[in-house]
Amino acid sequence: MDTINRLLFGAENKFETVLKDVVEKEIESMRATKLKKLENNEKMYNDVTNLHMYMRDCTIDTPVPIKGIVEGTIPTWLNGALFRNGPGKRSFGDMKTQHVFDSSALLRKFTIKDGKVTFQNKFLKSSMFNKNTEAQRIVMSEFGTAATDDPCKSIFQRFASYFEKNDPTDNCLVSVCPYNDELYALTETVMIHRVDKQNLDSIRRVNLKDHISIVHHTAHPHLDEDGTVYNLGMVAGSGGVQYAIMEFPNTKRGSPKTKDVFSDAKIAAKVPIRWRLNPCYMHSFGMSPNYFRHH
Numbered sequence: 361m362d363t364i365n366r367l368l369f370g371a372e373n374k375f376e377t378v379l380k381d382v383v384e385k386e387i388e389s390m391r392a393t394k395l396k397k398l399e400n401n402e403k404m405y406n407d408v409t410n411l412h413m414y415m416r417d418c419t420i421d422t423p424v425p426i427k428g429i430v431e432g433t434i435p436t437w438l439n440g441a442l443f444r445n446g447p448g449k450r451s452f453g454d455m456k457t458q459h460v461f462d463s464s465a466l467l468r469k470f471t472i473k474d475g476k477v478t479f480q481n482k483f484l485k486s487s488m489f490n491k492n493t494e495a496q497r498i499v500m501s502e503f504g505t506a507a508t509d510d511p512c513k514s515i516f517q518r519f520a521s522y523f524e525k526n527d528p529t530d531n532c533l534v535s536v537c538p539y540n541d542e543l544y545a546l547t548e549t550v551m552i553h554r555v556d557k558q559n560l561d562s563i564r565r566v567n568l569k570d571h572i573s574i575v576h577h578t579a580h581p582h583l584d585e586d587g588t589v590y591n592l593g594m595v596a597g598s599g600g601v602q603y604a605i606m607e608f609p610n611t612k613r614g615s616p617k618t619k620d621v622f623s624d625a626k627i628a629a630k631v632p633i634r635w636r637l638n639p640c641y642m643h644s645f646g647m648s649p650n651y652f653r654h655h
């Protein structure tokens with residue numbers, strides 16, 4: 361405590377003494393609360409691991425918007441759409457996915473207009489979703505779920521699927537991000553899906569590797585003020601593995617509408633890893649005018 365006080369305020373003074381008293385009383389109070397919980401056999405921390413959302417198992421989606429019940433008042437100036445993504449369907453036939461990361465993606469849209477809200481959702485038509493639905497069983501392995509062979513496949517198709525296992529999953533169930541004026545669903549593999557902003561249809565699947573040489577990226581990109589998308593990823597080359605900051609410029613600004621939103625994608629910077637054989641997991645990052653901060 362003394363060290364912290366000196367760092368904060370330098371020399372001893374009255375304010376420092378008062379602050380010290382306040383902090384010590386606060387710590388004492390927290391300690392007493394925890395001891396009481398221990399004595400009463402209560403939980404020490406709030407339960408933040410409600411798995412209900414991650415384990416939901418929707419059988420049908422809601423493609424036609426339904427009216428929501430509004431509690432309170434939504435200001436009339438607040439108009440627009442809120443898009444969300446997440447796991448939505450575990451069961452295919454009699455089989456269930458075995459990990460919270462493996463349910464198929466369910467896109468949701470809340471449309472706010474004139475103080476009213478509508479809701480709609482739609483399954484992302486990934487190849488994982490399509491193949492499992494067609495086979496009515498899990499025929500594509502995911503992070504924590506092993507697939508079984510699809511009985512509908514011919515011998516040749518089963519042989520070919522051995523090589524397909526190198527394909528990263530396209531079950532983009534984590535987030536959504538606007539690249540220019542197009543909306544995409546993301547997970548941490550290089551496969552992303554363009555989604556129709558009006559009806560949540562799956563429009564096209566994009567392999568980012570076709571545009572930028574990365575191994576994978578985070579599912580939480582950031583947008584700069586001019587619409588440029590930045591993300592943190594990993595690249596592999598003759599020098600080994602490196603962290604990379606990717607830049608997706610806003611190509612629609614002053615450019616023909618036909619230009620692909622990923623055509624100007626580039627690696628803006630590379631950062632060497634500390635331990636060559638042990639790159640760390642990257643989940644998200646912060647961004648300021650001068651810095652990227654990896655979490």
Ligand SMILES: [Fe+2]
Pocket residue numbers: 534579580643
């Ligand atoms: Fe996340």
